[in-house]
Amino acid sequence: MxxxxxxxxxxxxxxxxxxxxxxxxxxxxxxxxxxxxxxxxxxxxxxxxxxxxxxxxxxxxxxxxxxxxxxxxxxxxxxxxxxxxxxxxxxxxxxxxxxxxxxxxxxxxxxxxxxxxxxxxxxAMLGLDALKAVAVGRIDSVVIETRKPVAGLQNAPYLAKAGLDLTGLTEPMQIIEGSVSEVAKAFPANVNVAAALSLAGLGPDRTRMQVWADPTLTRNMHRVHITSDSSDFTMTIQNRPTEENPGTGxxxxxxxxxxxxxxxxxxxxxx
CATH class of the missing domain: 3.40.50.720 (NAD(P)-binding Rossmann-like Domain)
Known part of the structure; x- marks a missing residue:
């Protein structure tokens, strides 16, 4: 019952x-x-x-x-x-x-x-079960690459601080790279996926993250690369947005x- x-x-x-x-x-x-x-x-x-x-x-x-x-x-x-x-x-x-x-x-x-x-x-992340499984053994590296449409990053305060202008961008541009802890300080409202990934695996200080502005995309995309003593794998997800909020898949x-x-x-x- x-x-x-x-x-x-x-x-x-x-x-x-x-x-x-x-x-x-x-x-x-x-x-x-x-x-x-x-x-x-x-x-x-x-x-x-x-x-x-x-x-x-x-x-x-x-x-x-x-x-x-x-x-x-x-x-x-x-x-x-x-x-x-x-x-x-x-x-x-x-x-x-x-x-x-x-x-x-x-x-x-x-x-x-x-x-x-x-x-x-x-x-919005996939593969957390696999990450938790390899964490029973030894994880060597976890890297998450987040790519967003230019419009999704255009108003981010970090861009002005870093002196980055995405106007007229025609090719993907890496905005920031570092640990999840470091990136969270620059994009506090945009790292929930990476935070969950880090807490399931190596932790926020050892999980690496890249954020890209990509003019070829219309939806957010996350790609994760994991190496461990039991398996190596790569996962990619591109989420369809809700009608209520384009920022939520x-x-x-x-x-x-x-x-x-x-x-x-x-x-x-x-x-």
């Missing part, structure tokens, strides 16, 4: 709204919605109109108190405001702003102390639904 868990969703953009609709439809066995959080209670109205059971607005503290699980799908600046009360309450936090964990190792310590759990879905909310479904699955595939 499946034990039903309650789940709150903080942030109802392209990720949170899609996951809410999936749970409300009954397609995620073992979970029922407990409440939603957004920048203002009025923002819930359009989503609640789509749900068979409209949800109440909850503050972060109320969500931590009432829900067994909480999905964080917030702007990075709000991550800690939610994470701290949820982890203090010993609940399960599903994290989409994975890059924020790179600066907040204390939250992992807090979860250990209270018995809480931090779960990071695969999101369709696979990202789907990865959350898959993760939640796996909790109650009779047959589980992959690590």
């Amino acid at each position: 499946i034990t039903t868990q309650t789940i709150g969703i903080a942030g109802i953009g392209a990720i949170g709204a899609r996951v809410a609709r999936a749970i409300d439809s009954g397609s995620v066995p073992g979970f029922e919605l407990c409440g939603l959080s957004a920048s203002h209670p009025d923002r819930l109205a359009p989503l609640n109109a789509d749900l068979t059971r409209p949800q109440p607005f909850l503050t972060f503290d109320e969500m931590a108190d009432r829900c067994d699980w909480v999905l964080e799908a917030l702007p990075p600046s709000l991550f800690a405001d939610l994470a701290e009360p949820v982890l203090k309450a010993g609940k399960t936090l599903v994290v989409m702003s994975c890059s924020q964990l790179l600066q907040r190792g204390d939250l992992i310590d807090l979860a250990k102390k209270t018995g809480a759990r931090i779960v990071v879905p695969s999101g 369709r696979i990202t909310p789907q990865s959350v639904v898959a993760l939640l479904r796996n909790r109650s699955a009779t047959l589980q595939i992959g690590s």
Whole structure:
């Protein structure tokens, strides 16, 4: 028998709204919605109109108190405001702003102390199961190459700081190269994929990252090269964007639904 868990969703953009609709439809066995959080209670109205059971607005503290699980799908600046009360309450936090964990190792310590759990879905990245498997042995190197359309990088503050002008770019240009820790400081809102990859493998200081502006692309592309004592492999993914937000791939909310479904699955595939 499946034990039903309650789940709150903080942030109802392209990720949170899609996951809410999936749970409300009954397609995620073992979970029922407990409440939603957004920048203002009025923002819930359009989503609640789509749900068979409209949800109440909850503050972060109320969500931590009432829900067994909480999905964080917030702007990075709000991550800690939610994470701290949820982890203090010993609940399960599903994290989409994975890059924020790179600066907040204390939250992992807090979860250990209270018995809480931090779960990071695969999101827009593939191959995390393979990376975790080779990590049982010895990993020699992990390099992630992220290529974005010029329009996706045009307004990045780092470009002005580095004196880079992408106007009229006709060939791919490497914008930055370094450890995930270093790149995260330059592009704090654009390294969630790399952060998850680094936490599953060598860590953010030893995982290397390149960011490219590529005028031949219309969608973000990630390519990962891994060498280890058990296998060497290369993975490439190019994500189709959601209609709500071109910066969020369709696979990202789907990865959350898959993760939640796996909790109650009779047959589980992959690590």
